Amino acid sequence: MQNNPPVFRKSSLWSAALAALMLLVASPARAEPPAAFDVRVENPDGAGGRETRLIFSLDACVPSQAYVLDQPPRAVLDLPEVKFLIDPSHGDPASAKHKSRRAAKNAGKPAAPHELTYRFGRLSAGKSRIIVDLPGPAQFSAACAPKNAGGELTLVIKPAEPAAFHAAARAGAETQDQARRDATAAIPARAPDSQSDASKPLIVLDPGHGGVDAGTIQGDVAEKDVVLEFAKALAGPLRASGRYRIAFTREDDAFIPLQERVRIARKLGAALFVSLHADSLSSGAQAVRGATVYTVSDRASDAEAARVAASENQADSLAGQEQQEQAGDVNDILFDLTRRETRAYSNIFAKYLSERWKIAATLNKNPQRHAGFVVLKAPDVPSVLLELGYLSSEQDAADLTSPKWREKAAAQAALAIDDFFRGRPTVAAPALNEPPRTP
Numbered sequence: 001m002q003n004n005p006p007v008f009r010k011s012s013l014w015s016a017a018l019a020a021l022m023l024l025v026a027s028p029a030r031a032e033p034p035a036a037f038d039v040r041v042e043n044p045d046g047a048g049g050r051e052t053r054l055i056f057s058l059d060a061c062v063p064s065q066a067y068v069l070d071q072p073p074r075a076v077l078d079l080p081e082v083k084f085l086i087d088p089s090h091g092d093p094a095s096a097k098h099k100s101r102r103a104a105k106n107a108g109k110p111a112a113p114h115e116l117t118y119r120f121g122r123l124s125a126g127k128s129r130i131i132v133d134l135p136g137p138a139q140f141s142a143a144c145a146p147k148n149a150g151g152e153l154t155l156v157i158k159p160a161e162p163a164a165f166h167a168a169a170r171a172g173a174e175t176q177d178q179a180r181r182d183a184t185a186a187i188p189a190r191a192p193d194s195q196s197d198a199s200k201p202l203i204v205l206d207p208g209h210g211g212v213d214a215g216t217i218q219g220d221v222a223e224k225d226v227v228l229e230f231a232k233a234l235a236g237p238l239r240a241s242g243r244y245r246i247a248f249t250r251e252d253d254a255f256i257p258l259q260e261r262v263r264i265a266r267k268l269g270a271a272l273f274v275s276l277h278a279d280s281l282s283s284g285a286q287a288v289r290g291a292t293v294y295t296v297s298d299r300a301s302d303a304e305a306a307r308v309a310a311s312e313n314q315a316d317s318l319a320g321q322e323q324q325e326q327a328g329d330v331n332d333i334l335f336d337l338t339r340r341e342t343r344a345y346s347n348i349f350a351k352y353l354s355e356r357w358k359i360a361a362t363l364n365k366n367p368q369r370h371a372g373f374v375v376l377k378a379p380d381v382p383s384v385l386l387e388l389g390y391l392s393s394e395q396d397a398a399d400l401t402s403p404k405w406r407e408k409a410a411a412q413a414a415l416a417i418d419d420f421f422r423g424r425p426t427v428a429a430p431a432l433n434e435p436p437r438t439p
């Protein structure tokens with residue numbers, strides 16, 4: 001009996017020590033993914049040589065899977081989650097920031113003979129990716145070696161025979177197909193606000209891009225962040241109204257393929273799908289600004305709409321994603337009727353949105369356009385794509401990054417959604433046999 005207390009005390013000391021040790025093991029420092037803090041390009045055979053190396057400095061080595069894809073030729077390196085502490089404009093030779101930085105560095109020196117275009121970032125929880133645009137058929141390998149208490153991840157690119165490259169690209173597409181099947185099974189069903197009444201119309205908000213696909217970048221501002229902030233600002237008044245259920249295609253910095261976004265909207269039974277983006281002109285035309293509301297059509301309304309759709313439809317390819325088979329046009333009269341009705345509703349909403357938008361924010365001088373956006377192709381969900389403005393315009397960029405502007409503009413967009421659903425029975429999807437209401 002007398003011996004018990006000390007034994008007890010000893011064991012409690014021991015368990016406290018064990019708990020402290022476990023805390024140390026599971027400390028946040030260990031839970032954090034490895035970080036990449038620098039990247040450089042090397043040509044070991046000298047400028048214009050055959051081999052190009054892209055070297056990332058990491059604080060710990062990571063395993064990786066390297067493969068190539070074709071159409072367009074790309075080298076893809078899949079990694080466990082890595083925190084990239086590197087400016088995303090690295091690897092983008094077209095970036096104004098990159099150009100000015102390089103110009104300052106290379107003042108008086110001849111231009112670099114070979115510009116490598118690459119992207120890197122988060123793909124989804126636990127996964128990251130590096131994508132390199134290849135100038136032509138190439139051999140691609142990667143390895144990580146310990147260096148300076150961390151690791152150096154070296155990507156090696158060498159020219160290859162076209163036949164060998166095409167065979168490797170076919171194998172790469174299969175590798176990715178398998179990974180995608182696993183990932184799709186793992187994607188959580190983005191359930192709408194669970195507590196709310198299922199009879200309320202469901203609005204799916206779709207912030208464009210994300211993760212490895214930053215969208216357009218101007219200075220320190222990336223499209224993927226601007227549109228996520230706006231989606232959250234728009235969800236605020238919609239939720240507060242109590243009239244809708246809200247779901248997001250992404251709520252964090254993750255890459256979601258275009259067709260997956262459409263699939264989420266259809267699977268959840270969305271009554272309205274709003275895709276959010278921001279545009280940019282490389283020519284830096286300051287005068288071009290304001291929001292544009294796009295709807296889907298087989299033929300683009302104008303050359304500018306065609307350019308925007310082509311650029312937004314590139315998202316999967318830029319993120320190193322093999323093109324998914326697009327469902328061919330169904331030659332079915334009922335399908336065609338449904339799609340026509342859906343498009344009529346999309347156009348009605350586009351009109352409401354542009355009318356409300358101009359009250360609080362700037363509209364492009366031609367604010368309603370249409371083109372073949374992949375993300376707007378759900379045949380049974382009215383869908384629009386709102387380009388919030390041009391990050392290439394200083395005025396628009398100031399607006400888009402201002403919380404005050406965001407709140408004002410989002411409030412008007414929420415009112416446009418009210419206009420759209422006003423007088424309608426609150427069903428999950430618009431009654432498709434009802435002729436579209438003319439405003």
Ligand SMILES: [Zn+2]
Pocket residue numbers: 208209215216223276277278312
């Ligand atoms: Zn975009």
